[in-house]
Amino acid sequence: MGFVANTLRLNAEAQTAPLLSVDDLTVSFPTKGGGHNAVVTGLSYQIAQSETLGVVGESGCGKTMTSLSLMGLVPGRGRVTGRIGFEGRDLLQQSEKQWRDLRGREVAMIFQEPMTAMNPVMSVGQQIAEVLKVHEGLGQRDSLDRAIDLLKAVGIPSPAQRARDFPHQLSGGMRQRAMIAMALACRPKLLVADEPTTALDVTIQAQILDLIIELQEETGMAVQFITHNLAVVSELAHKILVMYAGRGVEYATSEQLFDQPLHPYTQGLIQTLPDPDRKVDRLHVIHGSLRVQPAQGCRFASRCPLASDECRAAEPILREVAPGHFVACVKVN
Amino acid sequence: MLQFSLKRLFQSILVLIVMSFLLFVLIGLMPGDPIDNMFEGNPSLTPELMARMRELYGFDQPLSLRYWHWFSAAVQGDLGYSTMYFRPVMAVLAPAVLQTAKLLGLTLLFSVPLALLLGSLAARRPNGVLDSAIGIFSFAAISLPNFWVSLLFIILFSVTLGWLPASGVPMSNDASFLEEAQHLVLPVAVLVMFHVGPLIRYVRAAMIETLSADFVRTARAKGLDERAVIVRHALRNALIPMVTVLALSFGHLFSGALVIETIFGMLGMGKMIFDAIANTDFNLALIGLLLAITVVLVSNLVADLCYALLDPRITL
Ligand SMILES: Nc1ncnc2c1ncn2[C@@H]1O[C@H](COP(=O)(O)OP(=O)(O)OP(=O)(O)O)[C@@H](O)[C@H]1O
Numbered sequence: 001m002g003f004v005a006n007t008l009r010l011n012a013e014a015q016t017a018p019l020l021s022v023d024d025l026t027v028s029f030p031t032k033g034g035g036h037n038a039v040v041t042g043l044s045y046q047i048a049q050s051e052t053l054g055v056v057g058e059s060g061c062g063k064t065m066t067s068l069s070l071m072g073l074v075p076g077r078g079r080v081t082g083r084i085g086f087e088g089r090d091l092l093q094q095s096e097k098q099w100r101d102l103r104g105r106e107v108a109m110i111f112q113e114p115m116t117a118m119n120p121v122m123s124v125g126q127q128i129a130e131v132l133k134v135h136e137g138l139g140q141r142d143s144l145d146r147a148i149d150l151l152k153a154v155g156i157p158s159p160a161q162r163a164r165d166f167p168h169q170l171s172g173g174m175r176q177r178a179m180i181a182m183a184l185a186c187r188p189k190l191l192v193a194d195e196p197t198t199a200l201d202v203t204i205q206a207q208i209l210d211l212i213i214e215l216q217e218e219t220g221m222a223v224q225f226i227t228h229n230l231a232v233v234s235e236l237a238h239k240i241l242v243m244y245a246g247r248g249v250e251y252a253t254s255e256q257l258f259d260q261p262l263h264p265y266t267q268g269l270i271q272t273l274p275d276p277d278r279k280v281d282r283l284h285v286i287h288g289s290l291r292v293q294p295a296q297g298c299r300f301a302s303r304c305p306l307a308s309d310e311c312r313a314a315e316p317i318l319r320e321v322a323p324g325h326f327v328a329c330v331k332v333n
Numbered sequence: 334m335l336q337f338s339l340k341r342l343f344q345s346i347l348v349l350i351v352m353s354f355l356l357f358v359l360i361g362l363m364p365g366d367p368i369d370n371m372f373e374g375n376p377s378l379t380p381e382l383m384a385r386m387r388e389l390y391g392f393d394q395p396l397s398l399r400y401w402h403w404f405s406a407a408v409q410g411d412l413g414y415s416t417m418y419f420r421p422v423m424a425v426l427a428p429a430v431l432q433t434a435k436l437l438g439l440t441l442l443f444s445v446p447l448a449l450l451l452g453s454l455a456a457r458r459p460n461g462v463l464d465s466a467i468g469i470f471s472f473a474a475i476s477l478p479n480f481w482v483s484l485l486f487i488i489l490f491s492v493t494l495g496w497l498p499a500s501g502v503p504m505s506n507d508a509s510f511l512e513e514a515q516h517l518v519l520p521v522a523v524l525v526m527f528h529v530g531p532l533i534r535y536v537r538a539a540m541i542e543t544l545s546a547d548f549v550r551t552a553r554a555k556g557l558d559e560r561a562v563i564v565r566h567a568l569r570n571a572l573i574p575m576v577t578v579l580a581l582s583f584g585h586l587f588s589g590a591l592v593i594e595t596i597f598g599m600l601g602m603g604k605m606i607f608d609a610i611a612n613t614d615f616n617l618a619l620i621g622l623l624l625a626i627t628v629v630l631v632s633n634l635v636a637d638l639c640y641a642l643l644d645p646r647i648t649l
C-alpha cells in the first residue's frame with residue numbers, strides 16, 4: 001500500500017518537477033598549497049522541459065565548468081559537489097557507466113569552438129553516426145543514413161556529400177550545424193549549448209540561434225544556453241541566470257530581468273548593450289576585473305558603484321525578492 | 334598521390350646519383366687504393382710493377398672518368414668485386430641486407446606497438462603510478478648503453494639461465510626456423526629496448542596533448558567509453574606527429590643495429606659497411622653506404638605517404 005502511494009507520489013512529482021534541478025553546485029580544483037579553489041560556488045537553478053535557461057556572465061566566471069558538471073566531464077582533478085537532479089535522480093551519485101549512457105543520449109552538449117570540437121581525421125558523417133552506434137546500436141550503414149538525415153535537418157545542403165567531408169572542408173557555420181546534428185542525434189532531453197555562436201560572425205550567429213529555437217520547438221527539449229552576450233540570450237531564453245565569479249547573482253524570467261534588473265552587475269551588463277533609442281556616443285563599460293575579489297563579502301564589491309561596508313561584511317546569497325525573481329545583493333529589498 | 338610518389342621517386346634517384354658521385358670522390362681521395370691493399374707487405378713488388386697494375390685496373394685515370402666507368406657498370410647491375418671477400422659485391426651484400434632486414438623488421442614489429450601502448454597508458458594519468466613506472470623504464474632504455482644491455486642479457490639469459498643462445502645467428506647453415514628465431518630473440522630484445530625508450534616519451538607527450546584537445550571532450554560527451562575515446566579519437570590524431578619521429582628514428586635505429594650486430598656476431602649491413610671502410614674495400618663500402626642512404630630516402634617517402642593516409646587535411 002505504502003509502495004503504491006509512494007509510486008503515485010513520485011509519478012506526480014515527476015510530472016511537476018523540473019527536468020533539471022541543480023542544487024548548491026560547487027566545482028573546485030585542488031590548489032598547489034593543498035587547499036581547494038572553488039570556480040563555481042553554491043549554484044542552484046532549474047530548467048523545465050521545453051524551457052530555455054540563459055546563463056550569462058563574463059569570461060572565467062564558471063559557465064563552462066557548470067555545463068561540464070552536467071555531463072560529468074569536469075576536467076582533471078576538479079571536484080563537483082551538491083546535487084544535480086535530472087528526472088528525479090541525482091546525477092552526481094551515478095556510476096561512470098551510467099554517465100556514459102546519459103551523455104549524448106539524454107543530455108547533449110555543443111561547444112564554443114566548432115573548429116576544434118570535431119575530430120579532424122574523421123569524416124563528419126562518421127562522427128555523427130558514432131553517437132547512434134553507441135546509444136542505439138545501429139550498424140554502419142543505418143547510422144550513416146541517419147547521420148545524413150540529421151545533416152539535412154539542420155539545414156546543410158547536399159548532406160550526403162557533406163557527410164563524407166572532413167571537418168576542415170566545412171565552413172565555421174556548417175561545422176556548428178554539424179555539431180548540432182551530432183548533439184541532437186539521439187533526441188536528448190536537455191541540450192547544453194556552451195557559447196555556440198561566439199566564434200561565428202553575426203549573420204551566421206543569427207542563423208544558428210534560429211536553428212536552435214526551431215529544433216527546440218520541434219523536439220520539446222530543454223536548453224541551457226551559455227553566453228557572455230546578453231543580447232543573444234534575450235532572443236531565446238525564458239529564464240536567465242546571471243553569474244559572477246562562480247556565484248549566481250540574479251535569477252529571473254527573461255521579462256523580469258530586462259524590465260527590472262535588480263543586481264548592480266546585471267544593471268551594468270544591460271547598460272553595456274547598444275541601444276538604438278538611447279542617444280549615447282560611448283558604450284557603457286563595467287570597470288575593474290573579475291580577478292580582483294575582496295577576501296570576504298560580496299564578490300562584486302570592488303567593482304560595484306553601490307558598495308558599502310555592509311556589502312563587505314558577509315557574502316549575500318540569492319533571495320527571492322519578487323515571485324520567481326532571485327537576487328544576491330544586500331541593497332535590494 | 335601517384336604523381337607525388339613518382340615525383341619523389343625521381344627526386345630520390347637524383348639524390349642517389351649525386352650521393353654516389355660524392356661518395357665515390359670521397360673514397361677516391363682516401364689515402365691508399367686497392368692496389369696498395371692487394372700487395373701491402375709484399376717487398377718484392379717494384380714501383381714499376383705497381384704502376385703497371387694501376388694502369389691495368391684503370392687507377393691511373395682521373396676520378397670523373399673512373400666514376401663514369403663505375404656508374405655505367407652499376408646501372409647494368411654489375412656492382413663490382415669485393416676486395417675483402419674476393420666475391421662479387423652483390424653476393425656479399427645480399428645475405429647482409431637480409432640479416433639486417435630481419436633484425437630491423439622484427440624490432441619495428443615489436444617496438445612501435447609497444448611504444449604506442451606504453452605511451453598511451455602513461456598519458457592517461459600523467460605523474461600517476463603507472464606513468465612513473467613507464468617513465469623509469471623508458472629513461473633506463475634511453476640512458477643504458479646498448480652494448481652494456483646486450484652483455485647483461487647475454488650473461489643473464491645465456492650464461493646464467495641458459496635459456497637463449499648468445500649469438501644472433503645459428504652456427505650451421507641449414508638451421509630450422511625455430512632455431513633461427515631463438516637466436517634472434519636477444520638481439521631483437523636489446524634493439525627494441527634501444528628503439529622504444531625515446532618513442533614512449535614522444536607518444537606520451539603527443540597523447541597528453543591530444544587528450545586535452547576539444548574533440549576528445551566532444552568524443553566523451555557523445556557517451557563513448559574510454560577505450561573508444563583513446564583508440565578511435567586520440568591515438569589516431571597523436572599518430573600523425575609520430576610519423577616524423579618514427580622516420581627520423583630510423584637512422585638512430587640503424588646505428589644501434591651496427592653495435593648489436595657486432596656484439597651478437599651477425600653479419601649484417603652495419604658490420605659489413607664498418608668492415609668495408611676499415612679494410613678500404615672500395616666497392617663494398619660504396620654500395621653499402623648508398624644502400625643506407627636509400628633506406629633513409631625510402632623511409633622519408635613512406636613517412637610522407639603515411640601522413641597523407643592519416644591526415645585528410647594533407648593532399649599529395
Ligand atoms: N582544469 C582546470 N584546473 C583549474 N582551474 C580551471 C581549470 N579549468 C578551468 N579553470 C578555472 O575555472 C574558472 C572558470 O572557467 P570556465 O571555463 O568555466 O569559465 P567560462 O565562464 O566558461 O569562461 P569563458 O567565457 O571564457 O568560456 C576559470 O577561472 C578557470 O581559470
Ligand code: SF4
Nearest residue numbers: 298301304311329330
Ligand atoms: S551587495 Fe553591495 S557590493 Fe554587492 S552588488 Fe550589492 S550593492 Fe554591490
Ligand SMILES: [Mg+2]
Nearest residue numbers: 063064194195
Ligand atoms: Mg567557457
